[in-house]
Amino acid sequence: MTDFPQQAHLISTEDGSFSLFCEEIGECYHSRFGAKSEAMGLYIRASQIAERWRNASPLYVLDVGLGLGYNALCTLESWLADPQAAAPLCLTSFEKNQALFNSLRIVQGPWQVNWPESWRSWIQALAPISALHSTTSGEVWKAHIPHPTRPIACEWTCVTGDIRETLFAHAPSSGWERIWYDPFSAKKAPELWAAPWLTQLRTCVAPSVTLVTYSVARSVREAFAQAGWSWEKVPTDTGKRSWLRVRRNDFPSA
């Protein structure tokens, strides 16, 4: 069994979905306005991903900080529910906290109690990849999830370990086209919001990439700009004022 979530306590967010408060970091995994609403509003709608997956070429989505699974599962749910989806979906989620991933994978997390059967089944479809293919620093798990009405499928890969060590072994040659950028805040966990890392991240994205994140902190905007990205604030459909949509500065309006 895992030692998780002993360092965390359960929070009920305003849309009825559950989240956790992480004691070690001193921060909640989601906005109090709603774990699921934020996943749908920011990562699905504000990223305009549905427009992209109606075009048939394979779509590579990078999920930074799988955490409690909401962003990944809302991505899967939305793609599976779209009768016009044409793109095979390659979703890769990275998570540093092995114990948290273990809880999520066996569907034993307290935040999962009111999850639909479909979410549970997609999580339970994850199977370990042999050690031969796994990276030195983490485990790799994969699920193959066919679309119910279209001749396409989603390959969902979960990689444990620090993304700064594991990302490049999993980067697609055509580059990531959508990025769900959801680490803890820059104040609490600055390493993934620093310009040198954001510069490295930019080397494995497609020209048309759209990165979305909840943080509009000045230090975050400055770090993206320094690292060769351009950003815009987008209005939210929750109680928060704005989110951030980020693109390569050489393809700003892709």
Ligand SMILES: C[S@@+](CC[C@H](N)C(=O)[O-])C[C@H]1O[C@@H](n2cnc3c(N)ncnc32)[C@H](O)[C@@H]1O
């Ligand atoms: C705010 S939570 C993400 C919530 C999640 N996206 C969801 O939908 O439930 C941030 C997550 O990023 C993970 N994380 C932080 N630093 C990381 C790193 N260097 N590499 C991989 N994961 C990291 C944390 O362990 C945590 O689970």
